Every structure is written in structure tokens, then in C-alpha cells.
Amino acid sequence: MSAFEEVGVAPELIRAVEELGWTLPTPIQAECVPLILGGGDIMAAAETGSGKTGAFALPVLQIVHEAIRTRQRSRQNAPAGGGGGGADAPPACMLNAEDRDSVVAVSPDGLRCQARSEQAWGGVRGTVGAFGGRVYYEATVSDEGLCRVGWSTQAASLDLGTDRHSFGFGGTGKKSHNRSFDSYGEPYGLNDTIGCLLDCEAGSIAFSKNGQLLGPAFQLPQASALYPAICLKNAELAVNLGATPFKHGPPPGFVGLASAPRSATASWQDTPSSSGADRKPLAIILEPARDLAEQTHNNFTAFRKYLADPALRNELLVGGTNPQAQVRALQEGLDIVVGTPGRVMDFIETGKLPCDQVKFFVLDEADRLLDTGNQDVIMKMFRRFPKAGAGVSRLQVLLFSATLHSPEVRALAGQICQNPIIIDLKGKDAVPETVDHVLVRCDPQEDRSWLQSNPAVFTDNIHALDRTGQPNLDTRENWSEAVKRLKQRYLQRIIDAFQMDQCLIFCRTNFDCDNLEKFLNSLGGGTGGGGFRGKRESGRENPYSCLVLAGARSMDERRAALEAFKEGDVRFLICTDVAARGIDIQGLPYVINMTLPDRSEDYIHRVGRVGRADTMGLAISLVSSVPEKVWYCTVKGIKPWLAPDAKNTCTNEQGGHTIWYDEPQLLQDVEKRLTRPIPALAADLSLPAEIAARVAGTQAGSGGATQYGQQRGGGVSKDVMERVQAVRPAVQELARLEHQAQTSFFLLKRKWAAVA
Structure with missing residues (x-):
């Protein structure tokens, strides 16, 4: 087994x-x-x-x-002719306890409903609907409260009259359809009986109050089966679907829903066939x-x-x-x-x-x-x-x-x-033990390489109106713009230092992804369009080939980018957090965070792209030592970074679309989540001594080099060892029983041999 x-x-x-x-x-x-x-x-x-x-x-x-x-199987075995409860047996016509909101209670006989919530509306439908003929049912208000009665399809919301598939008449004297509430008839309340008329032949719905017709209410735009529907707020109603005499008889030509021919009705119990x-x-x-x-x-x-x-x-x-x-x-x-x-x-x-x-x-x-x-x-x-x-x-x-x-x-x-x-x-705090975490501190006040003009960097325009780019200008805006430039230079150095063949790079926004794509393409001598390598590129291989996987790209672009990255046609996939959840890239060696995410749990999801299936992975985070101003748009659909002005570059508290990012604090949150500090890369961007020593020890123990993106050499994952320990007693018991069975068989064979 x-x-x-x-x-x-x-x-x-x-x-x-x-x-x-x-x-x-x-x-x-x-x-x-x-x-x-x-x-x-x-x-x-x-x-x-x-x-x-x-x-x-x-x-x-x-x-x-x-x-x-x-x-x-049940359809194949159903008796012919529908007798004895077969497929043609008429279903019970009542309110449906399985097609209701949780705040609605239905009586055991299915003919009374109530909702006692004073805040929420609750709806319920009938078990039988009609798509042919002329049918009628009555609803009597048996307790004060708000209510609507009418008809709806199975596709409708239980909140009657709020979508295109339902038609209601409320106690305030309003008819309702598709969230349109219009005056109709007159109000009704306690002890009033509302008749609900559905004329499938004429495609219309009407209502009556205490036997008096109120006139046409709706013309039906569709021919789907319509079911009795009731919606309540702190109210109670009793219904009569036609199994007993009505309090007020329907107009000539109408019959109670329970008496309508089976050929003109539908049931919620009608199940789909197997094809x-x-x-x-x-x-x-x-x-x-x-x-x-x-x-x-x-x-x-x-x-x-x-x-x-x-x-x-x-x-x-x-x-x-x-x-x-x-x-x-x-x-x-x-x-x-x-x-x-x-x-x-x-x-x-x-x-x-x-x-x-x-x-x-x-x-x-x-x-x-x-x-x-x-x-x-x-x-x-x-x-x-x-x-x-x-x-x-x-x-x-x-x-x-x-x-x-x-x-x-x-x-x-x-x-x-x-x-x-x-x-x-381990859902809250753990990441795979095969992931090493390191950081690079980006301090533009100490490292002045951000002043270099070549290669060009592309920032997010958030400081387009500010005075920046000067080495001795001691303002928050200047250092914020400086660290944006510095991080891209550090990214190039990290890629070169580790000779990265494949890496997932996380940015905060779609615009950041676009800018980083331009930067890497410029490093590789490309003019955009992906900078493909390998079988999709002719001539010299591009060491900085990249594509973007972000929400602003079309589905086809995202699908193609992910496929190209998995196939090895590009080295770098630049993405937003949309790619941090569930994307599985086998043997991915590196993840780089251009900025730390807003929440520590998102860091867990990001770095979880490496270290999968017991392969070694390295997560590198670029952490600013100075406050960085970033876009934080609170209005969906606008793109202030494309046209920055004095208003939209203000902070959220001032009515704009920006915030100041404190990455040292975000780093503390991540380290608290990991329950350990994250060491920094050395000045030459080599691994910290403790990680380098452990990796070297792993290599020595395996007799070969263990590299990021490869199976951990000579080791067995903690999860596997825990599972081995868990099943060890069962395996030992099975071994004992196997030995007992084999011994018994051997002794029995010797016994019969001696008799012979």
C-alpha cells in the first residue's frame, strides 16, 4: 500500500x-x-x-x-415512469431551509420564516419554481418588521430585488429590481396578506394586497425558472404556496404554485446529469x-x-x-x-x-x-x-x-x-531551514557611488520636484533619492559578485519593476523587450537578461515571463508581491529584496521561493540606512508617478500619495519574525563568516560542492528526519511481526517434514 x-x-x-x-x-x-x-x-x-x-x-x-x-448510477437505476418516488415524483413545495441566509429561520413545515437581526437582511427561497403557466402564492405578515416578497431565479442574491435576477415588493410600498426601488401599490404591514402573481406566458409579475390587485409590477427580461423569494429584517412571515386554500383566491387563470403541472415547474433538487x-x-x-x-x-x-x-x-x-x-x-x-x-x-x-x-x-x-x-x-x-x-x-x-x-x-x-x-x-514563523538570509546596508552618506552618472539609473520620480543629487545637501529628500540610485548599483555588484545565473528580484510597485527592467536591460546592452539569453538570443549572452512579472502586465505577458524564467531563457524575473504567493520555481537559488516588504509575513512569502524541496537558497535584502520616500497610492486606478506634482508627492497625511519608509524598523520586524538577526554581507559582498563556514562544512561532509539552487549535500531535511522518527516504531513492529510470521512458517514446514 x-x-x-x-x-x-x-x-x-x-x-x-x-x-x-x-x-x-x-x-x-x-x-x-x-x-x-x-x-x-x-x-x-x-x-x-x-x-x-x-x-x-x-x-x-x-x-x-x-x-x-x-x-x-442513481439515474441509471431510477424506476421507469417516475413512480414510487422516482424522478417524476413532485417535490415538496415549501420554503427551502438549504437556500437561505444564516439569519433566517424556517419552520419544520417550511411555511413560516423569521429573521430576528435588527441590522442585517436575510433571505430565503422556495423549493419549487415555475417557468411556465400562471402561478400564485400568498405571504402574510405575522410580526412587525421590514420585509420584501416576490420572485427570483437560483442565480439571484438572497437579498431580494438587489440584482437583475430578482423582483420584490417591500412593506414600504416600493418595488425593487436590480437595486432600483420605485413606488408601487401601497405600504403593507402586520396581518396584511400579499399575493405574488407570476405570469410566465405574458412574462410579467404583479402583486395584490388583501385580495386587491395592485397592477403590473415587472416585465420579465428572461425566461428562467422563478422561485418564491422572501427577504426579512427583524420580521416574520407565513406563506401559503397552494397546498391548502388561500386566504384570498388568485385571479382567474392562476393556480397555486404547489398545484402547477410538473412540466411547468423546476426544483432546487433537480441535480445535473453526469454529462x-x-x-x-x-x-x-x-x-x-x-x-x-x-x-x-x-x-x-x-x-x-x-x-x-x-x-x-x-x-x-x-x-x-x-x-x-x-x-x-x-x-x-x-x-x-x-x-x-x-x-x-x-x-x-x-x-x-x-x-x-x-x-x-x-x-x-x-x-x-x-x-x-x-x-x-x-x-x-x-x-x-x-x-x-x-x-x-x-x-x-x-x-x-x-x-x-x-x-x-x-x-x-x-x-x-x-x-x-x-x-x-509552522505557519506563522518558519521558513525552510535551507534558506540563508543576508542583508546589504545601503548608506548613501558613506558610499558615494550613487553620484556616478554611468551606467544610468532610473528612479520613481517621487523627488522630481525636490532639490537632489548633491553630495553635501543634508536633506531627507536628497538622501532618499540617493539611496534609490545606490540600491541599483548595489544590485549590479551583487549579481556580479555571486555570478548569478537565476534570481527573483522583488520590488514594491509596478513602476519600480519597470525602472529596474530598464536598468538591467541597459547593463546588458539591450534596448528593452526582455534581453533574452540562451536559445532565444543570438550572439553574446546577456548576463543581465530580465523580464517582469507584475500586476500591471497583461496575463499573456505574465505567463510568458514566468515560462521564460523557468525555462532559463532569462536570468532575472523582476516582480511585485503578486509573485510571492504560491509561484513554484524548482531549484531557484537566489531572491533579492530591493526594499523590504511592508509586513514581515510578506518577507516570509518572498523568501519562500527559495529553499524548496531541500535545495539551498540565499535571500539578500537591500536595507536603506536613511528614510526613503515611496509611493503609497490610496486611490485605485491613478498613477501619480507618471505626472508628479506638489499635491500628489505629499504624504498621505497631507492629502498626497506617498509615505516615508523606515527600513531599519522593518528589518527589526523581520528579524523578530525569524527569531534571529540577519547578518550583513562583507564589504566585498562575500558571505558572512558564519554562513560561509557552515556552507563549507556542508560541502566537506558531502564530498562535493553544495551550491545555492542545488540539493543540500550530505544532509537530510529536518522534516524528513521528524517523519522518519515518527514512523520508526511502526516499522520496527512490522519487522517484528514479519520475523514472527517467517519463523512460524519455517517451524511449521519442519514439523510437517518430520511427520512425512
Whole structure:
């Protein structure tokens, strides 16, 4: 039995991961896979590069595949004619306890609902909707409060009347659709009965109050099935869907929804078939950036390779790409969606992405998702998913990240998880032990090489209006501009000193990336366009070839840059923190921080790109000894660095878009996170003595040179040793039992030989 089989992974998935070179589950996979297969919510934190994607992708694929196979078998075994509870048996017509907000309570008979929150609206839909004929239901206000009643599609928000898929009538005498609230009819309140009329033939919705028609309210722009929908705030309503006599009969030609013919109604229980256009997603995985979403999508594609009968379908939904192909994939039927919050929510709100069958909601890099302002989108999404059931039959919420210790993540988990199991494997403080950390102190008051004019450097225009560039001008602005120039010169020296063949370089902003790209291209004699080396470049190799991976570049540019870097066609990949999460570059030897990140946890993510899979890595940080003024734009979409003026170069407190950076303080935060000081490179940029001695000792112990980017010579990783120690008792017991069995067999063989 393989190690993956021991944690519950299906043989077809094991075959796929073994092709990828995986022989043992990582610690996070060994912990999470059985728990997810058992139906639990998970909050998992583990160091970067620990195999988090496989920890959720493998069990999600396995459960989704089994769910579709089960549906396929049940359809094949369903009795003909629909008798005895078969496919044509009419569903119960009531309020749906599985299609409601958490603040809404539904009575056991499904005919009464209430919401006691005084701050939040809560919605609920019916179990049966109509797409043909003329149908009617009644709602009676049984307690004071605010309410809206009406109709909505399954794609609509439960907040009735706030999107294009729902149509409501509120107690204040307003009709509502797509956040447009217009006067209609008259107000209603306690003990009033509102009749809700849906005429699918004429494509219209109307309402009545205590038996009096109020006139047409909406003309329907679509022919999708519409379900009874109610939205409440500190109120209670009773509904009659037609199973019993109405308090006020419907107009001629209308029937109660519960009495409508099966051929004209739809049920939330109608499940998708195993193939065809009605196959709806069972899992939605959110990533904070397009690059990460694409990488996760590719992992799902690789893992599902041997899952058959039926084969699974997954699709990538991210911005910056043509949505038409994604729409076609959804129309043809999907099982798993990986995407970024904006694009996924857009598809849900426009009705292109149905979410009434979702079983898994996965937030990967959950802290970064919240950092980028997605909490409201996540909660809107969550409210649309079905939440009833038990075990693997209910919605499972999985939160994964390199760290889950922020109050924001804890608060989000409290809202969307049910008793989550917390798995914290070094998620807060640890980086791989194979990473060496060093720094270069950049003091323009001591090192005057920033005054050199050749080669030219390119700074961020933040001091375009200031007096700078003079060696004896003792102002904050002069030293800030000086350190920006000095850091680029130090970068060139570091590259030359270490003879770097491959390195990931982190900058704060997209504009910083652009400037550094120009600087390296000028060093290599290039004129831009990447400065490719190797098989893509003719003539002399460029020792400073580079490309940029940053949010301002198009998806195609980012994809091409990452691929070129992985293939070795360029030496340097210049990036913002968008690349610090989840990007896996095998055997990467170096990371350089042109500036320290704003938060110490982002330093952990950055340097986690090296030292993966027990390879040695070196993280070098350029740390300014003087305050540095940097852009910190608080208004999305503007680019003040392109046209600096007296206003936008002011600090945030003064109404501008800049801050003063204190890198010595940021360095203290990082060192506190690492629990040790970071030594500086020597004056000649050689390794500090303690690191050089340890590397030399490693080389001597292995009988050969251990270089950054290569497997650590003669050593075994701490994680591997811990796992060996953990399984040692079991292996010893197995050896004892094997010896006992072999001895017993030998003695038994001798006994029978003696008898013969």
C-alpha cells in the first residue's frame, strides 16, 4: 500500500501524483486529506512550498468525482415512469431551509420564516419554481418588521430585488429590481396578506394586497425558472404556496404554485446529469491573483488525468482573458471552477455560473484574499451556496494559506466555517531551514557611488520636484533619492559578485519593476523587450537578461515571463508581491529584496521561493540606512508617478500619495519574525563568516560542492528526519511481526517434514 493510499487518496489520483514525482504525502497533505475526505471544515497553515495545493486538490477531486458517479448510477437505476418516488415524483413545495441566509429561520413545515437581526437582511427561497403557466402564492405578515416578497431565479442574491435576477415588493410600498426601488401599490404591514402573481406566458409579475390587485409590477427580461423569494429584517412571515386554500383566491387563470403541472415547474433538487450542459460546478476555488489561479487550475488538470467514467471538467475564470471561452465551458457543463474573486462573482451575478450545487468553497492564500479587499465578495458568494446536510453531503469550507494568524482571517472563518479543524504546521514563523538570509546596508552618506552618472539609473520620480543629487545637501529628500540610485548599483555588484545565473528580484510597485527592467536591460546592452539569453538570443549572452512579472502586465505577458524564467531563457524575473504567493520555481537559488516588504509575513512569502524541496537558497535584502520616500497610492486606478506634482508627492497625511519608509524598523520586524538577526554581507559582498563556514562544512561532509539552487549535500531535511522518527516504531513492529510470521512458517514446514 502506498503512503498516499494510507491517507485515503484514490488509486487513479495516486497514479497521477506519482507521475509528477511525488512518493510521499507532505505533512500538510497527510494531515488535511483524511480530514477533508471525512467532511470537515479546515483552516490550514503551513510554510510556503509545503504542498498546500495538493492537500485540498486531491480530496476535492476525489469527492467531486464520486458524487458525479453516484448521481450517474442513481439515474441509471431510477424506476421507469417516475413512480414510487422516482424522478417524476413532485417535490415538496415549501420554503427551502438549504437556500437561505444564516439569519433566517424556517419552520419544520417550511411555511413560516423569521429573521430576528435588527441590522442585517436575510433571505430565503422556495423549493419549487415555475417557468411556465400562471402561478400564485400568498405571504402574510405575522410580526412587525421590514420585509420584501416576490420572485427570483437560483442565480439571484438572497437579498431580494438587489440584482437583475430578482423582483420584490417591500412593506414600504416600493418595488425593487436590480437595486432600483420605485413606488408601487401601497405600504403593507402586520396581518396584511400579499399575493405574488407570476405570469410566465405574458412574462410579467404583479402583486395584490388583501385580495386587491395592485397592477403590473415587472416585465420579465428572461425566461428562467422563478422561485418564491422572501427577504426579512427583524420580521416574520407565513406563506401559503397552494397546498391548502388561500386566504384570498388568485385571479382567474392562476393556480397555486404547489398545484402547477410538473412540466411547468423546476426544483432546487433537480441535480445535473453526469454529462451535458446541465452539469453544474461542485467546487469553487478562489485565488488572490491570476497567476496563482492559473497554477492551481493546471494542478487540478494534472491530478484529474486518470479520473474517468466520467472525466471531470475544470475551468479557469480570471480577468484579463476572453470570457467567451469561459462562458462556452460553463454552458457545456463544469465540475470545478478555479478563479479570482472578481471574475467568479461577475459570472455568478450574471447567471452564467450556477452555484446551487456547490459542495466545496476553497479560499487559497486566504490572508492575501482579504488583504486585497475581497471580504464582501467572499461573503456574497458564500450566501448563495447551499449549506444544509451533514458530513460530505454539506458545504465544506477550506481555508489555506502560509499563515492564518491574522484577526481578519479568524473573523472570516468564524462566519463561514462550522467548527473548523485548525492545522498549523509552522505557519506563522518558519521558513525552510535551507534558506540563508543576508542583508546589504545601503548608506548613501558613506558610499558615494550613487553620484556616478554611468551606467544610468532610473528612479520613481517621487523627488522630481525636490532639490537632489548633491553630495553635501543634508536633506531627507536628497538622501532618499540617493539611496534609490545606490540600491541599483548595489544590485549590479551583487549579481556580479555571486555570478548569478537565476534570481527573483522583488520590488514594491509596478513602476519600480519597470525602472529596474530598464536598468538591467541597459547593463546588458539591450534596448528593452526582455534581453533574452540562451536559445532565444543570438550572439553574446546577456548576463543581465530580465523580464517582469507584475500586476500591471497583461496575463499573456505574465505567463510568458514566468515560462521564460523557468525555462532559463532569462536570468532575472523582476516582480511585485503578486509573485510571492504560491509561484513554484524548482531549484531557484537566489531572491533579492530591493526594499523590504511592508509586513514581515510578506518577507516570509518572498523568501519562500527559495529553499524548496531541500535545495539551498540565499535571500539578500537591500536595507536603506536613511528614510526613503515611496509611493503609497490610496486611490485605485491613478498613477501619480507618471505626472508628479506638489499635491500628489505629499504624504498621505497631507492629502498626497506617498509615505516615508523606515527600513531599519522593518528589518527589526523581520528579524523578530525569524527569531534571529540577519547578518550583513562583507564589504566585498562575500558571505558572512558564519554562513560561509557552515556552507563549507556542508560541502566537506558531502564530498562535493553544495551550491545555492542545488540539493543540500550530505544532509537530510529536518522534516524528513521528524517523519522518519515518527514512523520508526511502526516499522520496527512490522519487522517484528514479519520475523514472527517467517519463523512460524519455517517451524511449521519442519514439523510437517518430520511427520512425512
